[in-house]
Amino acid sequence: MIVYGTRIKSDIDFPLDLSHETTSRYEVELSSRVPDKFKTFIICGFPAYWAHGRNVYFYSDREFERNEARQPFCYEVADVVRFYWLGGERTIYYELDKEGDSNLLSFWFIHLMLPLYLTLEEQYDFLHAGAVEVEGKPILFIAPSMGGKSTMTDYFIKQGHTLVSDDKVPTFIKDGKFMAVGSFPYHRPYRKAEDLGYHVDNFITDFKPIHVFYVLEGVDESNEVSFEEIRGFEKFDNLLANNIYLFSFLKPKRLKHLSQMLNTIKVFRVQIPWDMERLSEVHDSICQHSKGLS
Structure with a gap:
């Protein structure tokens, strides 16, 4: 396996x-x-x-x-x-x-x-994120605990998108590009202790460059779905908080890895109306936004 x-x-x-x-x-x-x-x-x-x-x-x-x-x-x-x-x-x-x-x-x-x-x-730097493919390109969802990451990943999977990772995304550098690695073909949309969740048939088969990061932010259900590019230190701060297993002796190398990653990959804050009935709209907005990025 x-x-x-x-x-x-x-x-x-x-x-x-x-x-x-x-x-x-x-x-x-x-x-x-x-x-x-x-x-x-x-x-x-x-x-x-x-x-x-x-x-x-x-x-x-x-x-x-x-x-x-x-x-x-x-x-x-x-x-x-x-x-x-x-x-x-x-x-x-x-x-x-x-x-x-x-x-x-x-x-x-x-x-x-x-x-x-x-x-x-x-072997890898792990990011705490959900990840799926949009038109063959990995996009990563970042959110605090109970911030909608698993719900968003689950919805994308059920719309036919390929799963990259449920929770922990392994990354490494190849030819100057930051690659996302598939974790395993299971997803845990609702947390149950000592359970990997349900099996996902549509699972990534190769390593692919990370396309974009989306930081999820829940807003009032009456708000519109909106995107804002995150720049500067805030961009670094968002991903550092989701860097897994940051041992002190690994920290210099991993901070360098993260800095280089953020110099090449864009990070966007996406405001998501806190309304399950609007998930289809959120899904379509993220797909359209992702496809519009070079």
Whole structure:
């Protein structure tokens, strides 16, 4: 299977439809054969966050000042699973806990752990955005929590647009262009804990240059749909807030990546009337606006 442009070889069958033939640029093995050395190496860690009703922890054998070759890491989802790997190596090991099963392993590995690994391995810079294609060009929706990003992505999918990413968009530079990578063919329009949502048949199969960013802003239902180009520091500020896994030792490189991206890709604020009955109008307005950009 291929997710985030990464071919996964695994000793477990994922209970998901990940059969799409998509382009890959990286390869990882997922194995249950955890070497004993990891449990003696891992001595330093902290609670990372609370997500989907679970405590998540991140461990290593040293403080997180850099990602060094063969540095051991452990990503633990309390009571479900622990993932282990060495920096610079392409095998990730997993160990199920008392509540773990193949469904939960699939969710945590694909949705949260693998993006973290790919960030630390400096394969991608991830943006927190929904993304679809309009006439073959990826457009990205950015919004705060409960700001309409998932609803907009869902509506575009149901109008026949190709899904690029539900929530986390991997990006990298190729020939001076900032490429969007497909995540996986599932979408979560309504948040349910430890669930990837519904399967999407129309899913991107190749890496494509990002066309435009749309920052969604909900307004009164009586307002018109309007667009305003965001410039200067505000443009940078909007995307920095949606840059995922901004570790301190990666920050200089990622800030440079983001600055270069915003020098070549336009960002627009789109005011969206807070009225589900007007989604068709919003959809048509965004499509027309996107097509009008060079």
